[in-house]
Amino acid sequence: MLQLVGKLLRYGMTGGIAAIVDAGGFALLVGAGIGVAAAGISSFCIAALVNYGLTSRFVFRQRKTVAGFALFFVFALVGVTVNVGTMLGTIHWLGVPxxxxxxxGIATAFLINFALNATIVFRVRPR
Structure with a gap:
C-alpha cells in the first residue's frame, strides 16, 4: 500500500510539471500569434510527451516505447474528456461554482488516469 501511495504522489508531481509545460507552452504560443485552438492542442501534445517521459521514468520506472506513449496519449485524451465532463456536469447539474x-474534474481525471496508467500502460508484465 505504501508503494502505491508513493507512486500516486510521484504521479501528482509529474502531472504538475506537465501542467506547467502545458500552460506555459500555451501562453508562449498564443503570445507568438498562434491561434488559441492550435496553441491549446500543441501545448497539450508537448505536455503529454513530457508527462510520459517523467511518468515512465520516475513513477513506474519503465523504459519509454512508442507503443507505450501511444497508449498513454489515448488515456490522456480520456482524462481530458473526464475532466471537462465532470466539470460541466457538476456546474450544470449540481449547481457548484x-x-x-x-x-x-481535475481530481476525477487524475484518479482515473492514474488507475489506467498503473493497470494498463505501465503494468508490470511477467518476464
Whole structure:
C-alpha cells in the first residue's frame, strides 16, 4: 500500500510539471500569434510527451516505447474528456461554482488516469 501511495504522489508531481509545460507552452504560443485552438492542442501534445517521459521514468520506472506513449496519449485524451465532463456536469447539474467544478474534474481525471496508467500502460508484465 505504501508503494502505491508513493507512486500516486510521484504521479501528482509529474502531472504538475506537465501542467506547467502545458500552460506555459500555451501562453508562449498564443503570445507568438498562434491561434488559441492550435496553441491549446500543441501545448497539450508537448505536455503529454513530457508527462510520459517523467511518468515512465520516475513513477513506474519503465523504459519509454512508442507503443507505450501511444497508449498513454489515448488515456490522456480520456482524462481530458473526464475532466471537462465532470466539470460541466457538476456546474450544470449540481449547481457548484465553476472553480469547484474544475477542481472536481481535475481530481476525477487524475484518479482515473492514474488507475489506467498503473493497470494498463505501465503494468508490470511477467518476464
Amino acid at each position: 465553476p472553480l469547484v467544478g474544475k477542481v472536481a
